[in-house]
Amino acid sequence: MTGDVVGNVNDDHGPDHESDYDSDQDSRSDAARAARRDEAVRAAVEQGLLGSATPVVGLLDVTGIKESAAALRAAFDAVTAPGTPVLHAFAVKATPLVPVLRLLGEEGIGAEVASPGELALARAAGLPPGRTVLDSPAKTPAELREALALGIAVNADNPQELDRIDGLMRSAPSRSPLGIRVNPQVGGGSIEALSTATATSKFGVALRDEGAREWVVRAYAERPWLTRLHAHTGSQGIPLSLMAEGVAETYGLAEEINRRIGRPQIDTIDIGGGLPVNFMSDATKPTYADYARVLREAVPGLFDGRYGLVTEFGRSLLAKHGTVVARVEYAKSAGGRPVAVTHAGVQVATRTVYAPGAWPLRIAAYDGKGRPKEGPEVVQDVAGPACFAGDLLATGRALPLLEQGDYAAALDTGAYYFAHHYAYNSLARPGIYGFAPDGAGGIAFATVREPQSVEEIVAESGGAHADALTTLRAPGGVDVRRSIR
């Protein structure tokens, strides 16, 4: 039984015509995904992945991930001219896990990376440079050099970065497709921290600023190797119409540049990611097909075969396929309100705990055997294990009463949640397991990430340098602690 969240800021990205989103097939696959999740929780308890010794895990639905990848490909295939090159590059930041990147790679999805670590993950997953895109606002010379040497696509964020690329291109030719990221400044959505197209966003060249558009046109005119144009107008909380407006502005700029240069120098438009996720229920809405239709109506020229396309979806590919499941260690009451103290809190759901209004999560209740819990709903708090009062997954939520030994599951947490560990209280990173049917009516699990051990926590917290500060001396044997007084 799931305690659904009521009215929140994620609501307002909704479609103009709700019924567009509700095809029978979509709702059947949403229901099947919810059923698979229940089966997986039960199997995780039965198979001992989850229990008193391992009271919190992350579960990933392999079937669902494959379905989302297929839906993404089909949605753009349906609107693009035959033969149009389309690269769907998964935004690694959403779920930075090598096995996930490998799975997506097998499903025809590349990687959008935004740090040396993310690039290393994509490479460890075996993703080829031709299916990798580097976009970060703070690329160092070394990162740029590596990307250009590998032939990875790079979108320059700003004029200073383009200067650096100029230098590298002069010193060694590269087969990297290169572009500039622009900010079409079409406005933000309901979550300020995720609005990348506001007037003052830190990303890309702010197109409506004085002189900026002319600078961009000149930059392309002077560099025949600049062949791509990039914008990302997401993410969560942005209405589809605004995302489409951002893409339309970017397309309009590509058209202008090619016209003024007098040849189709820009051959690929990278439209970014940002499709919002519905955290309110199991329904997948909006769908990729909805977005592709909105885009084709708003920007028909983008799909007529003159431009290749790159997309960079993150959250919408993974969110609905991940579940954090945590054991209720204690059930108590405070001020007349029941409180379930679980092992999932700020360490696995950081955004929700610190900004619950913007990032509410649905909670599902399971009994001690991992079966959906039945019974009358009781308004209760679902707390995490961290030592601060605000460490709550849900406040005042109506759910079957959670009791000691039950399990609480935080739903839709496959992107930007349990893979983004926050080490408050030195709480361990939980193990993450992928699940799929075992072919004999049961569920098989595969380890995606081992749980972090206490020894690893000590090692990662300076365990090898225990006396580093107590033995620190200035040259000449002066005790630093005394000399800085």
Ligand SMILES: Cc1ncc(COP(=O)(O)O)c(C=O)c1O
């Ligand atoms: C450049 C870029 N592309 C893609 C994404 C992925 O966005 P989402 O996970 O909302 O699809 C982000 C998210 O921050 C981004 O900055």
